[in-house]
Amino acid sequence: MYDLKPFLEYVKEVNPGEEKFHQAVKEVFGDIIPYIKDKPEYENAAILERLSEPDRMIRFRVTWQDDDKNIHVNRAWRVQFNNSIGPYKGGLRFHPTVNEDVLKFLGFEQIFKNALTNLPIGGAKGGSDFDPKGKSDDEIFRFCKNLMMELHRYIGDDTDIPAGDIGVGKREISYLFGQYKKLTNRFTGTITGKDIDFGGSLIRTEATGYGLIYFVSNMLEEKNEVLKGKKVLISGSGNVAIYACEKAIELGAKVITLSDSDGMIYDKEGVDEEKLAFVKELKEVRRGRIREYAEEFDCEYREGENPWSVKCDIALPCATENEISDEDAQKLLDNGVKLVAEGANMPCMDKASQLFRKSDIQYAPGKASNAGGVAVSGLEIAQNKIRLQWTAERVDDKLREIMKDIHDQCKNYGTNGEDSIDYVKGANIAGFEKVANAMLAFGPI
Secondary structure (H helix, E strand, O other), rough: OOOOOHHHHHHHHHHOOHHHHHHHHHHHHHHOOOOOOOHHHHHHHHHHHHHOOOOOEEEEEEEEEEEOOEEEEEEEEEEEEEEOOOOOEEEEEEEEOOHHHHHHHHHHHHHHHHHHHOOOOEEEEEOOOOOOOOOOOOHHHHHHHHHHHHHHOOOOOOOOEEEEEEOOOHHHHHHHHHHHHHHHHHOOOOOOOHHHHHOOOOOOHHHHHHHHHHHHHHHHOOOOOOOOEEEEEEEOHHHHHHHHHHHHOOOOEEEEEEEOOOEEEOOOOOOOOOOOOOHHHHHHHHHHOOHHHHHHHHHHEOOOOOOHHHHOOEEEEEOOOOOHHHHEEEEHHHOOEEEEEEOOOOOEEEHHHHHHHHOOOOOEOHHHHHHHHHHHHHHHHHHHHOOOOOOOHHHHHHHHHHHHHHHHHHHHEEEEEOOOHHHHHHHHHHHHHHHHHHHHHHHHO
């Protein structure tokens, strides 16, 4: 019979030094192992060992030239984790912190997140330690072109379908897809997050942020509450944060914080549509710093700080992994937070997550609450297959349906008594069952 402690020791032994990956495995299998204790078919087929080992990891060198003719070398990876329910699917991240540990934890999480959407897509992740910050368009183009020279061998619309992530927006996706098209002489849905003019889906840019707020609304409905009037903390000021903020404002919430790696703004009056338009131009066009918001609208800027010490009703971490420590979590709880939903991937450290789960607040993991992005990526694949583009209204309706279905799966598998839902447990078990049962159906090896 599986036991969590020795299994985690096994994972650490075969994946030494990969602390983020260990954390992700512990978080998922901590719920799965008790659930399958009377289901020996999973252990007999070594399902947990197979799920915690990628199908393959591809590492390669990317050599590129800057505008001053200097040659640079970066590493890049594609982690194809599990394709039991569909082709590999997961974003590409460009950031100096990218390494095998980060990509394995993200790819592992992606397996279960994608399964929760009920779309036929498996789990993968990829990226490079290349830093796009401060680079010219020409430098980023040359890097993307050379990365795709190698990556194109391993991806395809029925094999592995990358998308964007941190550091990879529409510009980078356009460069990558353009090079893929040249190399393969095929115009397919191999990459998602494309521009609307060449196969992208409406609502894709907004999808993760919108989906997060739809999920939060479903959580609040369980308590007979609504977003209107709630004070909301949002971390980050990238794609997820911006569009979570936009949808929250639309539904009547008062968003009072945003942040970036330099610090945070605290706007007691709340972010409105005009202020959000400034943030979009600041971050999506000029790629500036969030302190400029404080200068423009005369609000408080706290250099080097995060939002979690501010009193609120709802906290939405939308920046990066492990951004909420146990001290941050305790501050939120002491200040009366009622709901925490993850917009980023694994933004809560293990102890922070445990604090939230043991409290009486509502707490949703990213594999459930931030699945809107990959959901609309799946819808983009479908539109590419049939050579049609759906209206924004149709895509948005489908996104709402998918997020409601994910919420209901979490409720179904995570209900503890009449009033309590353990969303982490529900998401882990629901995602696991779909993937593990497919693996069983394919045979033991």
